[in-house]
Amino acid sequence: xxxxxxxxxxxxxxxxxxxxxxxxxxxxxxxxxxxxxxxxxxxxxxxxxxxxxxxxxxxxxxxxxxxxxxxxxxxxxxxxxxxxxxxxxxxxxxxxxxxxxxxxxxxxxxxxxxxxxxxxxxxxxxxxxxxxxxxxxxxxxxxxxxxxxxxxxxxxxxxxxxxxxxxxxxxxxxxxxxxxxxxxxxxxxxxxxxxxxxxxxxxxxxxxxxxxxxxxxxxxxxxxxxxxxxxxxxxxxxxxxxxxxxxxxxxxxxx
Numbered sequence: 001x002x003x004x005x006x007x008x009x010x011x012x013x014x015x016x017x018x019x020x021x022x023x024x025x026x027x028x029x030x031x032x033x034x035x036x037x038x039x040x041x042x043x044x045x046x047x048x049x050x051x052x053x054x055x056x057x058x059x060x061x062x063x064x065x066x067x068x069x070x071x072x073x074x075x076x077x078x079x080x081x082x083x084x085x086x087x088x089x090x091x092x093x094x095x096x097x098x099x100x101x102x103x104x105x106x107x108x109x110x111x112x113x114x115x116x117x118x119x120x121x122x123x124x125x126x127x128x129x130x131x132x133x134x135x136x137x138x139x140x141x142x143x144x145x146x147x148x149x150x151x152x153x154x155x156x157x158x159x160x161x162x163x164x165x166x167x168x169x170x171x172x173x174x175x176x177x178x179x180x181x182x183x184x185x186x187x188x189x190x191x192x193x194x195x196x197x198x199x200x201x202x203x204x205x206x207x208x209x210x211x212x213x214x215x216x217x218x219x220x221x222x223x224x225x226x227x228x229x230x231x232x233x234x235x236x237x238x239x240x241x242x243x244x245x246x247x248x249x250x251x252x253x254x255x
Contacts, residue, residue, distance in 0.1 A: 031169040040162040074163040081150035092160035111151030119147040131199035137226040208233030
């Protein structure tokens, strides 16, 4: 239960196989990081949530809890409804990968799933107003938003919120009698980035000494507004969660 070992192979993996019509294999490969997986949430709500004021207030409250730990700007997915908790969560993961972009944009009397484009625009506007941005404030908390409406049982109204991080690491593939095909991905993403000149960057630089207690460093940083240019000098230890755990164990054993 409590002893873990790194397999060194990136295995075991989550592999799901479904039977479909036709004589082709279709694949969705997802190189999923822990950050975005850790920011997947399920909320068991009721029909009382299903009016615009309450729904968007609820979504606004919950997306703020995503924070920046999963590397924004995010590809945000919101799923409302679902005939089971696991169906809702599976849908939010696929939606965050844009795997459900082909869904119709209206529902029908048979309860078909659909994308709500108006809701996507409204949620995107919410993400730009909360002030979190891409970690240091601003409006670019999300690259895009997907909102999926599913049918539900009358006694339940599950809502799932999930993200794919800014890296957005997934690719589709297909094998048919014509060969093997992989989705063509962007090879030069830098062309979409702005190219700021020196006039866009403040000339003043604040020097910060890191060789002191972290509380003092954080207190000083808090006095400067977002976008302040900093020159950091000293030792900074950066570690992922597993390293934090090892450091804690080492400190405990040393004591």
